[in-house]
Amino acid sequence: MELFSYSLRKLATGIPLIIGVTLVSFLLMVYFGPDKTFELVGKNPTQEQIDEIRAQLGYDQPMVVRYLDYLREIVTLDFGNSESTGERINALLARTIPVSIAVALPGFILGNLLGVGLGLLAAFYRGRWPDKMIMGSAAIGMSISFLIVIIAFQIILSSSYGLNLFPVRGWSVDSFGDYVSYVTVPTLATVFVALGYNTRFYRSVIVEETTRDHVRTARAFGVPSLQLYCKLILKNCLIPIITRIMFSIPFVVISGSLLIESYFGIPGIGKVTYDAIITGDQPILKAVVALTAIMLVVVQLLTDIMYRWVDPRVSLK
Amino acid sequence: MAEPLLRVRDLAIEFDTQYGTVRAVDGVSFDIYPEETVGLVGESGCGKTVTGLSLLGLIPKPPGRIAAGSIEFGGRDLATASEEELRTIRGSEISMIFQEPMTALNPVFTIGNQMADVLARHKGLTDSQARTEAIEMLGRVGIPSPARRVDEYPHQLSGGQRQRVMIAMALSCNPKLLIADEPTTALDVTTQAQVLEQINKLQEEFRMAVILITHDLGVVAETCQRALVMYCGKVAEQAPIEELFAQPRHPYTAGLLSSIPRIREDRPEHLPIIAGRVPDLLHLPAGCRFAARCERALDRCQTEQPELGEKTASAACFNPVPV
Amino acid sequence: MNAAAEELDPVGLSDAAPESLWTKGLYKFRRDRVGMWSFAVVLLYVGIALGVWLGFWATGWADLAGGKWEPVSGAHWFGTNIIGQDIFDRAIYSTKTSFEVGLVVAVLATALGAILGAIAGFFSGSWLDELILWLMGVLDSIPFLLFVAAIAYTLQSIPEISKYSMHIAMIVTFWITAGRLVRGEVIKLKEMEYVDAAHALGVPEYTIIFRHILPNTAHILLVQATITFVAAIKSEVILSFLGLGVKDSMSWGLMISESSQEVLAGFFNNFLAASVLLFGLVMAFNLFSDALQDALDPRTVAD
Numbered sequence: 001m002e003l004f005s006y007s008l009r010k011l012a013t014g015i016p017l018i019i020g021v022t023l024v025s026f027l028l029m030v031y032f033g034p035d036k037t038f039e040l041v042g043k044n045p046t047q048e049q050i051d052e053i054r055a056q057l058g059y060d061q062p063m064v065v066r067y068l069d070y071l072r073e074i075v076t077l078d079f080g081n082s083e084s085t086g087e088r089i090n091a092l093l094a095r096t097i098p099v100s101i102a103v104a105l106p107g108f109i110l111g112n113l114l115g116v117g118l119g120l121l122a123a124f125y126r127g128r129w130p131d132k133m134i135m136g137s138a139a140i141g142m143s144i145s146f147l148i149v150i151i152a153f154q155i156i157l158s159s160s161y162g163l164n165l166f167p168v169r170g171w172s173v174d175s176f177g178d179y180v181s182y183v184t185v186p187t188l189a190t191v192f193v194a195l196g197y198n199t200r201f202y203r204s205v206i207v208e209e210t211t212r213d214h215v216r217t218a219r220a221f222g223v224p225s226l227q228l229y230c231k232l233i234l235k236n237c238l239i240p241i242i243t244r245i246m247f248s249i250p251f252v253v254i255s256g257s258l259l260i261e262s263y264f265g266i267p268g269i270g271k272v273t274y275d276a277i278i279t280g281d282q283p284i285l286k287a288v289v290a291l292t293a294i295m296l297v298v299v300q301l302l303t304d305i306m307y308r309w310v311d312p313r314v315s316l317k
Numbered sequence: 318m319a320e321p322l323l324r325v326r327d328l329a330i331e332f333d334t335q336y337g338t339v340r341a342v343d344g345v346s347f348d349i350y351p352e353e354t355v356g357l358v359g360e361s362g363c364g365k366t367v368t369g370l371s372l373l374g375l376i377p378k379p380p381g382r383i384a385a386g387s388i389e390f391g392g393r394d395l396a397t398a399s400e401e402e403l404r405t406i407r408g409s410e411i412s413m414i415f416q417e418p419m420t421a422l423n424p425v426f427t428i429g430n431q432m433a434d435v436l437a438r439h440k441g442l443t444d445s446q447a448r449t450e451a452i453e454m455l456g457r458v459g460i461p462s463p464a465r466r467v468d469e470y471p472h473q474l475s476g477g478q479r480q481r482v483m484i485a486m487a488l489s490c491n492p493k494l495l496i497a498d499e500p501t502t503a504l505d506v507t508t509q510a511q512v513l514e515q516i517n518k519l520q521e522e523f524r525m526a527v528i529l530i531t532h533d534l535g536v537v538a539e540t541c542q543r544a545l546v547m548y549c550g551k552v553a554e555q556a557p558i559e560e561l562f563a564q565p566r567h568p569y570t571a572g573l574l575s576s577i578p579r580i581r582e583d584r585p586e587h588l589p590i591i592a593g594r595v596p597d598l599l600h601l602p603a604g605c606r607f608a609a610r611c612e613r614a615l616d617r618c619q620t621e622q623p624e625l626g627e628k629t630a631s632a633a634c635f636n637p638v639p640v
Numbered sequence: 641m642n643a644a645a646e647e648l649d650p651v652g653l654s655d656a657a658p659e660s661l662w663t664k665g666l667y668k669f670r671r672d673r674v675g676m677w678s679f680a681v682v683l684l685y686v687g688i689a690l691g692v693w694l695g696f697w698a699t700g701w702a703d704l705a706g707g708k709w710e711p712v713s714g715a716h717w718f719g720t721n722i723i724g725q726d727i728f729d730r731a732i733y734s735t736k737t738s739f740e741v742g743l744v745v746a747v748l749a750t751a752l753g754a755i756l757g758a759i760a761g762f763f764s765g766s767w768l769d770e771l772i773l774w775l776m777g778v779l780d781s782i783p784f785l786l787f788v789a790a791i792a793y794t795l796q797s798i799p800e801i802s803k804y805s806m807h808i809a810m811i812v813t814f815w816i817t818a819g820r821l822v823r824g825e826v827i828k829l830k831e832m833e834y835v836d837a838a839h840a841l842g843v844p845e846y847t848i849i850f851r852h853i854l855p856n857t858a859h860i861l862l863v864q865a866t867i868t869f870v871a872a873i874k875s876e877v878i879l880s881f882l883g884l885g886v887k888d889s890m891s892w893g894l895m896i897s898e899s900s901q902e903v904l905a906g907f908f909n910n911f912l913a914a915s916v917l918l919f920g921l922v923m924a925f926n927l928f929s930d931a932l933q934d935a936l937d938p939r940t941v942a943d
Contacts, residue, residue: 020778028790034797127379139930143923145877147896148915155903168904213420220373220415221408221435221486235425251783258785259878263900274882277789289786296781311425312470335668 007301014297021293022074022286026067029289030282035059036083070286074294079287084279089287092272097253099171100268103260104252106183107190112245114191115198120229122199123206134199141196146189150263153189171266186260198244205240209233238310246303250295254288321348322493322526323372328386328396330367330376339598340384341367343550346625349494354520354527356537356544356558358573362595364550369496369530371396373413374403390494409439412487416499418479422471428455429467432486439490454485457522459515477508484516488523495520498530513540534577538562543629546570549595549606556630564640566632568611605635613638661859661938668935675931681924685735692736700726701733701890709907719909721898730890731913737891738873738921745810745872750865752811753818754854760819761826762849772823776816784813784875788884806885810872818864825857859936866929870922877918892918 040053051060058066073079079089122134154169156162166185173179209215210233218232254269261270269288276284307314330342342364349355357365370376371383374395388395391410395403407413415421423431432454433447442450448467455463458481471479480500487495497516501509517540520527529541537544538558545555546567554567565571572591593610596602602609608618613636625633669675692698703725710720718727760772779787788809795802829835830853838848879885880893881900892914899911 016774017777017781020774021781024778025782025786025790028787028794033790033793139926140923143926144919145874145915145922147878147881147893148911148918151896151900151903151911152915155908159904161903161906213415213417214423216375217415217421217483218423219375219407220413222404222406222438223434224404232423232426236423238425254783258783259882262882273783273786277786278883280793285786285789289782292783293781313424313472 003305007305010301010304011297014300017297018074018290018293019071022070022290023067025286025289026070029285030070031063031066033282034280036280036282070290073286074290079290080283082276082284083281084275089283092284093269093287093291096267096269096272099266100257100261100270101253102173102179103171103183103186103266103268104190104257107187107194108248108252110187111191111194111198114195116202116234116241118195118199119202119206120234122203123210123233124225124229126207126210135203138196138199141192142200144193146193146259149192150186150189150260153185153192157185157188169263169265171264171268182266186257186264186266190257190260201244202237202241205237206233209236212236235310239307242306242310243303246299246306247296249299250292254292254295319350322351322390323349324387324389325368325372326387326389328368328371328388329384330364330371331382331384333380336599341381341550341598342371345386345547345550345552347545347552347555349526349528351493351526352520352524353543354517354529354541356541357528357530357547358532358534358537358544359547360532360595363547365530365547366498368547369413369498369528372494372496372528373407373411374398374400375407375413405439408435408487408492409490410492411494411496412490412492413496413498414480414483414487414500416502418476418483418503421483422479424471427468427470428474428482432467432482432489435486436489450489451485454489455482458482458485458488458519459511460485475508476504477512480504480508480512481515484512484519488519488525491523492525494526494528496528496530499532500529501536502531502533509536516540534573546573549601550598551606552625552633553607554632554634555625556632560630564638566630566637566640567607567634568613568636568638569607570632571638605633661936665859665932665935669931672931672935674927675935678924678927678931681920682928685921685924686739688732689736689739692733698729698732698736701729705729709902709909712909718913721910722902722907727895727909727913730895731892731917733890734892734895734914735917735921737886737889738876738918741807741810741876741886741891742869742873744807745814746865746869749811749814749868749872750818750861753815753820753864754822754857754861756815757819757822758826758849758854758857761823762830762845762853764823764827769823772819776819779813780816784809785879785882785884787813788879792884803887806876806879810875814868814871818861818868821860821864822854822857825860826853829853829856859938863929863933863936866925866932870925870929873918873925874922 036057037050037053037059040057041049045053054060058069061069077090081088082092118134118138122131125131158164158166158168166181171182173182206229214236215228215233218228223232258270258274260266261268262274265271272284273288275281276288325348326346328342328345329340331338331340345364345368347355357368359365367376367381372388372390372395376383383396386396390406393402395406398406422428429448429451432451433442433444436442436447436450437444440447440450452463452467455466460466460478460481466474466478471482474482484500495516500516501512504512513536516527516529527540529537531537541558543555543557544561546553546561546569548569554561554565554570556566561570562574565574569591572589575589576591591610596606596609602619604617604619604621605611605614605623608614611618613634615636617635621635623633623635625631704723705726706716706720706724708720708722708724710716710724712719716726716728718731721727721730756772756775760769763769782790788806791809791812792802792805795805795808801808826849835848835852838852843852876885876891877893877896880891881897883897885891885893895910895914899908899914902908903911
């Protein structure tokens, strides 16, 4: 019950964020955005045809009404149809979000797990050569553009100039074997790019924690290093770790990895978003923006609840 | 007299800093006998805490290291012992408690969990045995309703109670030596007295030796049989308590004692202070480190370093305060 | 002294070194070999970019100077691309583009962050602070690429500005980190005695904020500006690749975009030239930024 009322209050405080995000996007993309009348009318249109299209697009309505219309779409979770294909947006989302999750999840999990592991290792050997090696590699990894990594991995792993092990691009998955063959290169690229940033972040969190008094106490009572780092220190670092992981989820699920999906031609939400950006398919963009904001608010709530679960000092107020 | 429990000889501890290498502790020697309480006294930065940490191999390295000397304990030299060897000693044969009861316990584990961990490791107890033992220890250090407290987290306890938990944890494996680093400094005065009394009482029960590291001469006077006064990384004077307070030989000790505020009949206009400041460890003088601030300094004090004698009461001084 | 402070400064040496943060920072930076080398590489790139800007070299980046996919030769150091343009010239010219984007975005985003962060911090708890925090939260929550696209849509009808929509979008999103850092620092600084003193003397609030408090966050701003610079040039490459970035000019992102078809046909010069130059600049700038941060961090006395 306490949790329930807390959740309600927390979600309510998320409303200004949702309003802000949707309002800013609405103004930029739709209200001040391109006038689409002449894309939709035929050649040499009559004034009636023009007026009809404008009414259909809602251009004859005042801004407030059109924005309220958008809010109504959000509340009812019904975003209408795509302008370019006419597909129902809800159906489109249901079709593409699972693909995006399937593409992004392995890399997301591996990137964070390896990041924490390497961060622990570097923190343990702080100032000595394993630390220098790991952090040097992280600095190099952080300096290579995502784009270059994707193309280089594609050449090395998927082209006849390299090992030629995986399909160059696309996504036709019918079995687990297909899944592995299509997901490997995007996953490796994502991990390669994320690992530098993750390792650096996690190392600094862990190093900060090793300077705390309770770590000295643990050492003074003979706690072995493995237990000290992997249990005592790590549990104290969970708050920043959870925060980082949780807050990247909405962007992974909703925007997908736009670059990965459009480069590899994977029909996920990222590619749909990219195509919508290029064609100016406003209903899709409006849906993606709104869903991201809603997910962020939900993630904030979940993160707060998780804080209490990992740190007894946190109480839900 | 019995064999000493701990024999420290010519201990030197260095730290690398961006300004160069400094010797935070330089040529410190002392003995600790079973079941005695010895005060290690000095201002902050004099090397007393670093000395205490080095006895358990807890000097952070890098940047620190034991550069020279030996720490004999139970037939081993702790200065050169491996991390594995030290780990079996920490918390079982030698325990240490710290100044900050607020932060010294791990905030995300229950106190029972933290105590049971020590017991399981050093005594090989099962979880339920360790828990029972932990509850008993909490009772012995004066925590009310220990069976309930054992499942609480550190932030649910007061500062004094947390320090009691630390003491319970430190004594749970019957150590032969307890190193208490400013155990009461962060507590309010009434709690301070209670905790000190508790340490004294438990020392008799557990028949262990205690090294009490403090800057507070009052605390030393109340609890210790002997004291070592440290100044700038060296031992300036060592003596039994009565002698030290009645007839300090080293001018620094004398200065420290006279600067304690107390109610006196003569009411001096100013509280006496020691003039000047502690030399920084990068630019140490060639002679006695206290010479620049010393009223009794001779020419010799500027060029030669005085040595501490072997006797139980001795001062590292060429011109000690006359008896 | 707690364990953390003790470890950084085991014997209280920080008291013994009363120089200013900047003098100490310069001293530390000059002893940092990696930092000095990376700074030298950054300066080399600055020289290249300046040369392009002054018209010393790479003037023929758009000329059809040779045939399709010519190999490396004395005339074309990195060969030519699919329509016969000189890859070396294009790669060198792109250095200027990168610096333009990086500098404009880093300077303006940091300045915007400094101003809004300082105002929010100084009036922390007031409606103004709430408003700025809300704005930060909102801008942080819009997926970056969508935001760039949205800005581009809005500016479409104004062609003089629309080619800068990428710059504007980056400035509007990248100021937030600087803003949050400055806000936190100002909240600390405004409790200092000299601020109370200025208040007591009747110094106007905006003078206190911008003349007395903000200069004390300069070390944070400098480091943040270098981080923003790197973020901007990396984003430029991806945005240009996706067709949302640089227009009517040349950039490493556009070169990589061109090359993404070429590499599948086995022609790597375009890709390698852009990638290597981009990597060199980003790596050097990252290391430079790290060294700067180490040198200017008041907490690290010895590490």
